[in-house]
Amino acid sequence: MGVSMKWRVAAASVAFWAATAANAGTLVEDAGAFGVRPAAEQVAISPSGDRILMLVPGRGAQTSLKVFHLLTGEERTILSAPGTPETLRWCRFGSETQIVCRYGGNLMVDGLLLGFGRLIRIGVDGTGLAQLGQRSSFYDAGVRQFDGQVLDWVTNDGGSVLMAREYMKEAGRTGTRMSRSKRGLGVDRIDLLTLKSEEVEPPRPEYDDFVTDGRGHVRIRTDYAEDSSGILSGQVKYQYRGANGGDWQALGTYDQRNENGMQPLAIEAESNSLFYTQKLNGRDALYRMVLDGSNKPELVAKNDAVDIDGVTRFGRGQKVIGYTFATDKREVVYFDREFDGLSQSLGNAIPNLPIISFSDSSSDGTKLLIFAGSDTNPGGYYFLDRKTKEMSPLFDARPALAKRTLSPVKPITYRAADGTSIPAYLTLPPGSAGKKLAAVVLPHGGPSSRDEWGFDWLAQFLAARGYAVIQPNYRGSSGYGDDFQGANGFKDWRKAISDVNDSARYLVDQGIADPAKLAIVGWSYGGYAALQAAAVEPTRYKAVAAIAPVTDLALLKREADEYTSSQMVRDFVGSGEHVREGSPLQNASSITAPVLLVHGDLDLNVGVQHSVKMASALQGLGRPVEFLRFKDLDHQLDDSQARIQMLTQIGAQLQKALGQ
Numbered sequence: 001m002g003v004s005m006k007w008r009v010a011a012a013s014v015a016f017w018a019a020t021a022a023n024a025g026t027l028v029e030d031a032g033a034f035g036v037r038p039a040a041e042q043v044a045i046s047p048s049g050d051r052i053l054m055l056v057p058g059r060g061a062q063t064s065l066k067v068f069h070l071l072t073g074e075e076r077t078i079l080s081a082p083g084t085p086e087t088l089r090w091c092r093f094g095s096e097t098q099i100v101c102r103y104g105g106n107l108m109v110d111g112l113l114l115g116f117g118r119l120i121r122i123g124v125d126g127t128g129l130a131q132l133g134q135r136s137s138f139y140d141a142g143v144r145q146f147d148g149q150v151l152d153w154v155t156n157d158g159g160s161v162l163m164a165r166e167y168m169k170e171a172g173r174t175g176t177r178m179s180r181s182k183r184g185l186g187v188d189r190i191d192l193l194t195l196k197s198e199e200v201e202p203p204r205p206e207y208d209d210f211v212t213d214g215r216g217h218v219r220i221r222t223d224y225a226e227d228s229s230g231i232l233s234g235q236v237k238y239q240y241r242g243a244n245g246g247d248w249q250a251l252g253t254y255d256q257r258n259e260n261g262m263q264p265l266a267i268e269a270e271s272n273s274l275f276y277t278q279k280l281n282g283r284d285a286l287y288r289m290v291l292d293g294s295n296k297p298e299l300v301a302k303n304d305a306v307d308i309d310g311v312t313r314f315g316r317g318q319k320v321i322g323y324t325f326a327t328d329k330r331e332v333v334y335f336d337r338e339f340d341g342l343s344q345s346l347g348n349a350i351p352n353l354p355i356i357s358f359s360d361s362s363s364d365g366t367k368l369l370i371f372a373g374s375d376t377n378p379g380g381y382y383f384l385d386r387k388t389k390e391m392s393p394l395f396d397a398r399p400a401l402a403k404r405t406l407s408p409v410k411p412i413t414y415r416a417a418d419g420t421s422i423p424a425y426l427t428l429p430p431g432s433a434g435k436k437l438a439a440v441v442l443p444h445g446g447p448s449s450r451d452e453w454g455f456d457w458l459a460q461f462l463a464a465r466g467y468a469v470i471q472p473n474y475r476g477s478s479g480y481g482d483d484f485q486g487a488n489g490f491k492d493w494r495k496a497i498s499d500v501n502d503s504a505r506y507l508v509d510q511g512i513a514d515p516a517k518l519a520i521v522g523w524s525y526g527g528y529a530a531l532q533a534a535a536v537e538p539t540r541y542k543a544v545a546a547i548a549p550v551t552d553l554a555l556l557k558r559e560a561d562e563y564t565s566s567q568m569v570r571d572f573v574g575s576g577e578h579v580r581e582g583s584p585l586q587n588a589s590s591i592t593a594p595v596l597l598v599h600g601d602l603d604l605n606v607g608v609q610h611s612v613k614m615a616s617a618l619q620g621l622g623r624p625v626e627f628l629r630f631k632d633l634d635h636q637l638d639d640s641q642a643r644i645q646m647l648t649q650i651g652a653q654l655q656k657a658l659g660q
Contacts, residue, residue: 095159447489
């Protein structure tokens with residue numbers, strides 16, 4: 001299938017996003033260009049394909065919902081959230097006239113930081129704002145964190161959603177028969193226009209999630225097992241039922257502690273099949289099981305180097321059209337010949353943007369919303385009409401970088417101290433020959449995560465400032481199988497941190513980096529790794545920047561005590577000497593390089609006290625330390641002004657320490 005590029009929609013949409021990129025050079029200009037949030041996120045297309053919606057950033061943490069009509073060029077801002085304490089998480093068309101959004105954030109409740117989220121409906125004209133979940137009551141018998149989730153989108157009836165609704169009983173209300181008695185998670189079909197609901201699955205407290213077949217039928221229910229006090233055990237049990245309903249039957253289990261068992265990904269109604277991942281020779285492989293009662297698994301795909309980590313679906317019926325995995329670069333293998341051909345045609349039409357994904361489609365599948373990007377291009381969105389084979393650009397994801405020359409990202413491997421081959425990504429300053437540069441080690445968060453090839457705003461900012469950047473996928477990273485992931489980056493911190501420091505050694509040995517001009521920067525576990533690496537090798541780095549870092553493993557466990565995940569966190573961190581020896585806070589006296597700490601004080605992932613205590617310890621030792629604390633922001637620091645300020649201070653710290 002050929003794809004011709006005809007730029008007919010661009011004029012109406014791109015005008016809104018027109019921006020003049022600042023000339024590269026000064027720290028203020030670089031921080032401003034790379035720190036601003038993406039101009040569009042959570043982009044979706046309406047059932048007819050005539051409208052586009054997106055979330056756009058406002059000042060600071062503010063986020064707004066905009067709707068564009070592709071035929072008339074009309075644009076409308078219909079909803080805004082301040083970002084503190086709540087923000088818009090995502091929005092999607094439930095019908096041609098109704099939109100469903102989730103908003104949420106983190107709040108301090110009786111001294112405990114809790115996440116919360118709510119689902120709402122609003123018309124494309126900005127009217128009819130209404131809550132979809134059960135309304136809170138003064139008599140609620142507990143704190144309602146989340147009101148549920150959308151399981152399925154049913155557009156063939158004029159617009160309804162299948163919603164897993166959280167029901168909470170009331171307590172303390174006397175003298176009336178109106179007191180609510182339902183509790184637990186149930187499933188309701190909600191008409192988005194009238195808000196009338198129909199019970200599909202009665203609420204029961206023992207079930208925590210449901211999976212549908214994409215066509216409005218509940219096929220799997222999930223039980224996250226807990227003890228008598230409500231503490232999660234890490235054991236997950238799945239049940240399923242046939243295409244025509246009937247009794248629930250045992251399907252399988254998953255142990256979150258050792259990541260063993262089946263993980264359902266999708267049910268495809270057309271083939272009555274479950275697609276799921278399960279370990280095969282220490283790596284996640286993709287299996288298919290026809291849900292006919294036989295429970296017979298069929299191996300669909302495996303990779304001898306990395307995990308199969310997902311499936312690709314398409315259309316409102318959510319047909320499974322392929323699967324994904326990431327080696328040096330992310331790959332998609334399509335089952336569907338038409339989409340395989342379409343993907344190749346798109347690659348030919350826009351050859352410099354190899355990261356291509358089908359973001360959304362009209363109900364009939366003829367109009368597609370496509371994202372395309374690369375390592376040197378933050379990417380943008382395109383509209384494709386499959387009938388006419390015409391594709392039109394809509395807008396850039398980061399217009400502030402449109403006129404910037406960004407740096408290619410090169411997949412590499414290096415040898416760890418024990419000879420293990422460690423995958424990594426190397427980014428050099430634009431136009432650099434890569435010799436004797438000031439350099440930054442940038443370990444990823446997680447630790448059970450990994451970096452991938454593509455655009456990374458933090459790495460590109462550092463490269464724009466003139467630094468070579470290496471991003472090591474140290475042992476403890478996920479995606480490379482059980483042996484590589486090992487016990488995890490906390491229990492086996494010595495191996496992970498050794499790999500991180502070996503990436504700096506690699507840069508020096510290859511002549512890329514000046515050994516006297518090395519720094520380390522990281523976020524979350526990456527921030528932990530930055531501090532701990534500097535404690536293990538005090539003379540290697542001239543500067544350390546740690547964003548939302550874990551600094552004390554014992555504190556990490558104590559923080560979890562008030563939450564249902566407490567036992568799982570304790571199991572993950574473990575007990576023993578590694579808890580003290582692997583904690584930067586307990587090794588603060590070994591850190592000699594200047595340290596910059598950055599943290600939001602509503603961080604639910606890693607409490608701000610990690611940075612508070614680290615800053616205090618370093619100050620008490622007379623070590624140079626700066627602490628940038630952001631009020632009302634969480635782990636992601638989703639605030640343009642905050643990110644710009646953070647990049648400005650990181651840039652100033654590196655410039656002073658490395659002389660760049």
